[in-house]
Amino acid sequence: MAVKLIVILVFSMCILLPFSSAKSTDFRYCNKNANYAVKVSGVDITPYPVKGGKEATFSIAATTDDNISSGKLIIDVKYLFLHVHHETRDICKETSCPVSGDFVLPHSQSLPGIAPPGSYTLTMKMVDGSNRELSCITFGFSMSLIAEPTAVADA
Numbered sequence: 276m277a278v279k280l281i282v283i284l285v286f287s288m289c290i291l292l293p294f295s296s297a298k299s300t301d302f303r304y305c306n307k308n309a310n311y312a313v314k315v316s317g318v319d320i321t322p323y324p325v326k327g328g329k330e331a332t333f334s335i336a337a338t339t340d341d342n343i344s345s346g347k348l349i350i351d352v353k354y355l356f357l358h359v360h361h362e363t364r365d366i367c368k369e370t371s372c373p374v375s376g377d378f379v380l381p382h383s384q385s386l387p388g389i390a391p392p393g394s395y396t397l398t399m400k401m402v403d404g405s406n407r408e409l410s411c412i413t414f415g416f417s418m419s420l421i422a423e424p425t426a427v428a429d430a
Contacts, residue, residue, distance in 0.1 A: 298323035305398065305411035313339045313401055313410035324417035325395075328388030335380040335399065337410065343374040345404035348382070353396045366401065392418050 302318045304311065317336040325331040345367060352360035366372065369380050395418060400411040 300414050300416065302412045302414035305400070305413055309408075309411075311408070311410040312341045313337050313343075315410060315412050318412070318414050320416050324419040325386060326419050327386055327390045327392075330383055330385045332381055332383040333397070333416075335382075335412070336377070337380065338377045339375060339409070341375065341403075341409070343403055343409065344372050346402055346409065348380065349400040349402065350382070351398045353398075354391065354393065359395075386418070390418055
């Protein structure tokens with residue numbers, strides 16, 4: 276009985292204790308055989324795990340030999356097997372255009388406080404102004420159960 280209680284307490288601490296750090300996360304290309312014009316070199320998520328009701332930043336480091344003057348990011352998020360979010364962003368509003376060489380696409384967003392904790396999967400497709408696919412990656416991230424409390428100043 277005591278062992279069962281310890282296991283429950285340790286599991287609860289792992290879920291309930293938020294960590295406010297950045298994390299470089301593994302990603303994979305949507306089509307491992309594709310020769311994408313934009314090569315992704317890394318994905319950083321801050322804070323990690325992501326906290327519901329708080330802003331999170333997903334930074335995608337990439338490089339290209341092309342000169343990209345327009346295009347969009349198409350972002351889809353799944354929770355377990357359920358599609359929970361879709362958005363399209365203008366590349367030139369996320370980073371300065373024209374894009375060539377090494378660049379970073381930072382995307383910040385406040386995620387809903389009611390989002391359930393657990394593992395999510397984000398797929399990001401990048402297309403140019405002609406709708407030609409430049410890159411497509413997918414990666415996982417975790418949402419913590421509770422957001423950190425914010426301090427209230429005395430009046």
